[in-house]
Amino acid sequence: MSTKPKQQKQINRMFHLFLAEIKKQLHKKTVAAYAIILVVGVFICALYLTLNSLPIDYYAESSNWYERMSAEMILLVGGRLNGFSTLQAHEIQLGEAFKYSYFLENNIQPYGSHSASYLVVFSNYIFIVVLALTMIFASRVITDEYSKKTMNGLLTIPLARWKILLTKFLVIAVFAFASSLFVFIVSIVLGWMFFGLDFFSVPFLAFQNGELIVMPFLLRELLQVCYNTVAALFCSSIAVLLGIITKNGITSCVTGIGIYLCSYVFTLFATEVPWLRFTPFLNVDFSGYILDIAPIGTSPEFSVLVLFMYMVPLVAASFLIFQKQDIK
Amino acid sequence: MDPVLRVENLSKKFGKRLVLNNVSFSIAKGEIVGFVGPNGAGKTTVMKCCMGLLKQLSGEILICGKSVRTQFEQAVANISYMSDSAIFYDYLSGYDNLKMYAKLYGTYDPAKLEEIIRYVGMEDRMHDPVKSYSLGMKQRMSLVLAVLNEPMIVLMDEPMNGLDPEGVILLRDFITQLAAEKKIAFFISSHNLNELDKVCERIITIQNGVIQNELNRDSEQRAVFALSTGDLQKTKEIISKSFQVKVQEKAEELVFEIKKEHFNQLMRELVLSDIEIRSLKTLNILEAEYLELFGGKK
Incomplete structure (x- = not known):
């Protein structure tokens, strides 16, 4: 057989394996359960916003927002910026000044908390749920095959082990992306249902490392979906490696989620310990970038790079161990 | 090939x-x-x-x-x-x-x-x-x-x-x-x-x-018998002498392997010696071979 048809055959097998993996993991009940969990998560966010008012409503829900913002701007420029003790607090105020300046110059009234736009942003808080579901999914993709002995069948198809594992990683990536995208879409739909139609015309503004980033709102949110996918993939690569080593779904899942939760603790020391930003802990939570509370010296691109740096050895170890593993 | x-x-x-x-x-x-x-x-x-x-x-x-x-x-x-x-x-x-x-x-x-x-x-x-x-x-x-x-x-x-x-x-x-x-x-x-x-x-x-050695599958030619008679000692002597084979005594039975064509001769000799035949079983030759290969070591 010539090399080309042989390669084609292998690609076909990988494609069928990809579809089979999705079919194996996502049967109707599981899909329904995952969807309900995510919809409920966004619903709680919408409910919270409906029942509460946030500081941003000060400008958004006022008819004389322009005058109020101008007055605040004068205060900020007129010296309040110098009165903050920490660098982080100073940066936040500086960022506010830049954003106010943009809104005033372009005469764009910012959105408030009672809007679909803000629900889309606020829903980033439930990324931890997406992450947990992805970890469970990733761990099941690997460990179920061991516990149900189906690995014996899977590894006897004429496909090298690395190709099988690669297909599993692809399935996990698609699941992570689809879950994040689902939350994004649900937040738009629930946002419209709760707060009325919103055309997302107010651009996304963020102050990063002394620079004001302006981006179309929906584009930035779609980028956020991609960033969240990278974070979920990073945590999943831990779950996959542990799954291959321990063959135990619970261990791999709990450890992965534990590492994500560590990020909250490490964020507290972010300003005092600058090198922490080179660890995955400070880069795994991308919600900080969209809520504009990310540590100084970081950016979404920087975080993606750091996560990839850590992901490469984790994935390489998974391939190496899986390749040499005895399936008893 | x-x-x-x-x-x-x-x-x-x-x-x-x-x-x-x-x-x-x-x-x-x-x-x-x-x-x-x-x-x-x-x-x-x-x-x-x-x-x-x-x-x-x-x-x-x-x-x-x-x-x-x-x-x-x-x-x-x-x-x-x-x-x-x-x-x-x-x-x-x-x-x-x-x-x-x-x-x-x-x-x-x-x-x-x-x-x-x-x-x-x-x-x-x-x-x-x-x-x-x-x-x-x-x-x-x-x-x-x-x-x-x-x-x-x-x-x-x-x-x-x-x-x-x-x-x-x-x-x-x-x-x-x-x-x-x-x-x-x-x-x-x-x-x-x-x-x-x-x-x-x-x-x-x-x-x-x-x-180990492959099991002998010559089941067309040979057979293993388990024979119970009124006088085991005498029967054992007859089989050993007539067919030159090893006879094992197991739980009131004699177990031995002979060629299938010798079966009639064995029966004739036992009848002529006035030995009462109580039971006769043919054992699966593979089982017998298997037990000989692995069973004896237990």
Whole structure:
């Protein structure tokens, strides 16, 4: 057989394996359960916003927002910026000044908390749920095959082990992306249902490392979906490696989620310990970038790079161990 | 002709324990070979090595001339494995499982798949989830799976487990038919020596990870008898003297092996010596051979 048809055959097998993996993991009940969990998560966010008012409503829900913002701007420029003790607090105020300046110059009234736009942003808080579901999914993709002995069948198809594992990683990536995208879409739909139609015309503004980033709102949110996918993939690569080593779904899942939760603790020391930003802990939570509370010296691109740096050895170890593993 | 499976000096360790020690054998196209040995002898380990499920071994395994170690994809395309445990996704239906594997093998043909399913008598339950199947039904499914990739050799690990008598007959017919018509070789590990005796052309034995002598399959010529008489001592003397064979005394019975053509002569001599014959049983020659090879050491 010539090399080309042989390669084609292998690609076909990988494609069928990809579809089979999705079919194996996502049967109707599981899909329904995952969807309900995510919809409920966004619903709680919408409910919270409906029942509460946030500081941003000060400008958004006022008819004389322009005058109020101008007055605040004068205060900020007129010296309040110098009165903050920490660098982080100073940066936040500086960022506010830049954003106010943009809104005033372009005469764009910012959105408030009672809007679909803000629900889309606020829903980033439930990324931890997406992450947990992805970890469970990733761990099941690997460990179920061991516990149900189906690995014996899977590894006897004429496909090298690395190709099988690669297909599993692809399935996990698609699941992570689809879950994040689902939350994004649900937040738009629930946002419209709760707060009325919103055309997302107010651009996304963020102050990063002394620079004001302006981006179309929906584009930035779609980028956020991609960033969240990278974070979920990073945590999943831990779950996959542990799954291959321990063959135990619970261990791999709990450890992965534990590492994500560590990020909250490490964020507290972010300003005092600058090198922490080179660890995955400070880069795994991308919600900080969209809520504009990310540590100084970081950016979404920087975080993606750091996560990839850590992901490469984790994935390489998974391939190496899986390749040499005895399936008893 | 090149063998479809050739195992050369295969050794495998689990930790520090040597579980296979220089195992060598080969199986020709269309040949049906039995594989017997006590529990823990290394039968499943050999099969899993052949399928590439166990790694870091020494020696060589060639399937249709392709090395499992260096040409895995080409080698495994010619072999299939009917494992002792069901390898199906229990929440999927039987049909979905088989369809999935057929697509992965690249041999999916709905008409052909349904034909094999009908052959094994599973057409009524094919669309039920596998978790609702009995062990025997899963074995029938495994049988379909075993030929799904159109292999040159099928490894079967305890294929009779859980099968009802009808299923055992079906399995026997399935194997002999495929071996004769499609020249598929079968390598069957089982403790059911009677069944192996019926289908296998030769039987390889293994103990403590070492291949032993092949069991003597000369059942056309020889037979093992268990004889109980009124005077065991005298009977023993007659048999030993007349046929020059070893006679063992086991639980009020004399066990010995003679040529089938000598049976009438034995009866005549016992009657002439006025010995009362209380019972006479013919033992399966494989069982006798097996016990001689492995039983005496226990």
